Amino acid sequence: PDPPPVNDSPAEDFEELAQAHDRLIGTILAEEETLIATHRKHIDQMVELIKEEMVHLNSVDRPGSDVDAYVHGLDRILDTKATFINELRSQLAVFKGHLAEEERLSHQFQARSMVANGVRAA
16 A cells, blocks of 8 residues: 655644644543543542441441451452542543643644744754
């Protein structure tokens, strides 16, 4: 297959870069709202799990308590917490990647703008 055509026009290249940056900003803004909502939900879930942990702790502190139920309950809660944390971390990693890409595009945009305007980098 033929290689993609080389964009000979700096103005077209500059415009494509600006459009890519604008699309990425839109994505970042949407992801930011979703991430914040997910984080709030995560905190609510963690609070509920902590309350459940307290129930297990209070029951195991009583004489003749069912230690097996405590161990099973604690294990389940810790697994659930780990799942919630991993899901939030995955979403955060995608968001961080888009922020890094935006920074890269922004630097490219600034550099090309300087070149287009005849300004030399220091």
